[in-house]
Amino acid sequence: MGEETMKPRVSQTDFDVIQIGYGPVSKFSALLLDRLGWRVGVFERFGEIFPLPRAVCIDHEIFRVMHAGGLGPIADRVTEPAPVYRWFNAEWQELISIDWTAGSVSGGTEVNFVHQPSLERELDAEAKRRTNIALHFEQECMAITQHDDHVVVRIRDTATGAERDHTARYVIGIDGANSFVRETLGITRSDLGFEADWLVVDFVLNDGLTARDLGLIECGQYCNPERPTTIVPGGIENGQICRRWEFMRLPHETREEMVETAKVQELLGDWIKPEQGRLVRHALYTFRSLVADRWRDGRILLAGDAAHVMPPFMGQGMCAGLRDVWNLGWKLDSVLSGAADPALLDTYQAERLPHVTDIIKASMFLGSIICIPDKDAAAERDRMFLSGEAPPPPPFPILTDGFLARDAQGAVLAPAGELSPHGTVRLNRRTGRFDTLVAPGLVLILTRELTLADLDPASRRTLERLGATVVTVAGRTCATDGEVADTQGQILPFMRERGLNAMLVRPDLYLFGGAADAAGLDRVLAELDRQARQVGLLATDDVPEPHMAASA
Incomplete structure (x- = not known):
């Protein structure tokens, strides 16, 4: 990605790029495009940044990408190295151990934990300092119309109801799993076959308390068929340690029951007491595995949850979205500056769709280990893992298509597609x-x-x-x-x-x-x-x- 420079402008458009949505992926994208010298208009239908935690992981590649994109100081401030990721059965026998503390190809730990609201506040503050980024809140996208050389986006002010057209050379739909942009384009999604309801609970520990003090595993999965449970760090907020629990909804429980305060307190009761901290939020999520079938429609592109959603067991949901816009950023820069034809943008889906699909499948594999509410099936799982008969988790994927070196028959030539080393x-x-x-x-x-x-x-x-x-x-x-x-x-x-x-x-x-x-x-x-x-x-x-x- 190049240093900040002035680029040729198309005078008849309001922006070079319009982004619909203002989650963490959109913030990151806007900052990258601004650094490359492009005018970005961001339209968000809500009036403020979502204040509650969601993602908790940034892997080594995204930590490195933030540094390479000029956001290293933010990455340093809001992350902490992850401990070993351990999976246990109901008797606390270890099934899997993934050493996230080991060195990575990027020169640091494999994974860092992050408090998402803190990350987003930092990115938002930085975006508001950038002169090329125009942020518009309470502005809902109503329609998108493409032309040969630009896109028209109809925006409605949610407070006044007034509507206005804005133009850009390209539009990125980064507007979440229920993406208006994706639905407007009629883009379907492929379902890879995973679906499970989990109650997500975030809790801030009292000053001075740590997971070790409370006898909690630092980071792992409790694969107990009576209640599959995730226990991981939730980052640090204003110096206070955050913890996250995720509880699988069992077949006999209703969705309504899971979000009742009494139920939340019951589930937390085995792990932590109310007087040991503060309950931040709880919400029931349906974890699914969906991938958009098209990521580009002319001058409109999808990224983040608009393009894919996945189970959380690899901590890759937000990371995958940030990879999307990192991949897209240098290509848009080349096309907007006239250094490349729009055909370069066709490599975006070719590269990102197989990569994120492989990540989703790996997440589903891990999910299949923990999401077992049947005791007999869990016992067979335990036997396979404890005897060494279980298949190992698949390796982390590399790029397998797109702008990569190939042989005379068109096959990608190793080591093309691997992430380069760094240190x-x-x-x-x-x-x-x-x-x-x-x-x-x-x-x-x-x-x-x-x-x-x-x-x-x-x-x-x-x-x-x-x-x-x-x-x-x-x-x-x-x-x-x-x-x-x-x-x-x-x-x-x-x-x-x-x-x-x-x-x-x-x-x-x-x-x-x-x-x-x-x-x-x-x-x-x-x-x-x-x-x-x-x-x-x-x-x-x-x-x-x-x-x-x-x-x-």
Whole structure:
């Protein structure tokens, strides 16, 4: 993603992008587009930010994306590293242990917990400081009309009833699971087959109390068929520790019964007493697994819950939405600036839909472990896990389609689609995050085994036309000032494990491709040239030489 710059404007539209909805994904999207220099109009039918917690997790990729998108200080302030995620049966025997404290490919812990209202307040305050973002509350979207070069959005003031048209070059529907934008476009959703009702309860502990003091597991699932229960951190609000419980509704219980105060107190009674803190809220949610069948309709795109909803057992609901707009942001930037054809936006669904579908299926797999109210079925589950016969959770998905290096038959070539490694590095006698010291955008990472001089002239021209940054990574003790010193040992081991001496990293931090030698890198860059031309990314030859990070 590029630094904030001035972009060419279409004078006949009110905004470059209109966003419908103002949840966390919309806030993040607006801030990213503002940073890229685009005018964003946000329309939200409610009058204020939703004040209660919902999401509680930010994984390592989203933590990294926030830093790369200029929102690192906010991410640092509102998150805390997650403990080990442990699953127990009714007798408290451990079924699964997922070590979220272990290092990740992004250079930090796998997962961080977050207090969503605190995150949203920070993002909202930042959005209100940005001159390119126009926020409109109590403004409901009533209709959307597309034209060849713009979109007209009819907005109704919910206080006065007055209606007004606003125009933009593109519209993003980020308006939740019941998306008006999606329904207006007649976009259907595929149901992957999971549905369960859970009561979500948020509780703030009294000052000085911790989960350990109360004898609670720090983070896990209690897979007791008598009452499947989730117990996780809820982040920190104004210095106070928040905890979350989620209780599955059993077949004999009604939805109305689950939200009664007496029922909530009964369910909490086994875990915590009213005098030990403050009940923040409780709500019954129906966890489902739905994916929109189309994510783009001309100049209108879907993101977040408007495009997909999933069970919460991987903590990926909000993360998936933030991935949507991170993927979409650099592509919209290229199209709005004229550096790419709108065809580039077709890669958005191609990349995001399979990825989020795989995440939903993984969440469903975990859900199938805990959501068992039958004692005999739970006993068989326990036997399989305790004997080691149960299948392991599927690996976290990578991109499998879209703007990725391919072979002559069109198959995606490994390691294309993987998230690139990241960590603390040293460059030109400065130590910091890789994404802070190396210019964002298209980045070619080389080991000392390869140089630009080893490449064909056509490969060098491709890098030149795309304005790629080229860096050489070396070991912590031997790197020169002009090389990236892999001080955290994140980058070189990743490359060695895959037999790589070159990685081509896209603006959204995923690998377009990689190679072991100059010939392989020439083939990857030839494929980059081919695909880039298909979507107009190589619009002109009048561009600068590829810039080495050492001379930046």
